[in-house]
Amino acid sequence: MLIRPATPDAAEIIAQQRDAMFLDMGEDAEKLARVHDSALAWHRRALESGLYTGFLAETDGEIVGGAGLLWQDLPPNPDTDLDVRGYVMNVYVRPDRRGRGLARRLLERVLEECEARGVTLVSLHASEAGRPLYEQLGFKPTNELKLKVERP
Template sequence: MTLPTGYTLRRALPADAALIQAQRDAMFTDMGAEQAGLGRAHSGSLVWHRRMLESGSYTGFLLEYAGEVVAGAGLLWQDLPPNPDTTLSQRAYVMNVYVQPQHRGKALARHLMDAVLDECKARGIRIVTLTASDAGRPTYERMGFRPQAELKLLLEDVQVQEGKP
């Protein structure tokens, strides 16, 4: 699959952490995230992205158009025990998939996902997971991603009664 004319793909560098964080903020805003919570997370998330890029625990891909970064996606490399689906301990978690609104409709997210999956294949990764927004879900399902039974609990929402959660 060839990128549309004028677009180039490159790997993210630690110096790109602020760009990645800006895209992440925009992604959460598009999904309706509460702005106060997003503001509280911003600086810590920026530090995390820079640290993870520097350590190699996160691999980012950025799409540029006319010298400006307009889309991106990343992989968080996870160390988990082998399970019935894989004897490997490394897994990949896709995150930060974002395309600026004026560049949507050109299959750029698909191009980013192809780069992400090519990187996973090159590393021999067998399990790739992600959390999809409603808008992104059809793209991921067309690529073969299937829902799984993951649950989420925010501990501050749990009321403790007599020492029991």
């Protein structure tokens, strides 16, 4: 298996994996279909600009998983004196390839990228299925809250 960096031309596969990830988490297919094109455009733009770094897992020439990092420009805080943080997103492994350590290898590659860039604070939002792996890798729950502001 090969884990390779994603180029902007991989935006479509990343968007498809993201849709599949959300479907696995119980999200509504119609809602995902409505935002697919805008999510695809965002991923292409973010890959081109370097705002997002993606990795794809390939076996026998076939993409079977992926993971990525959103580079966040945030002020230093008590946990880091740096102004760049990594936000892990789009972690996905095709169902027929799960249970073989692929998600772990993708996350290890993501964390290697953070280390290579000197980024010392990394966060993510975990699905119930992913939580045990993230905790094994040292991620800790935080006190984050969320509010969805409705449009008028």
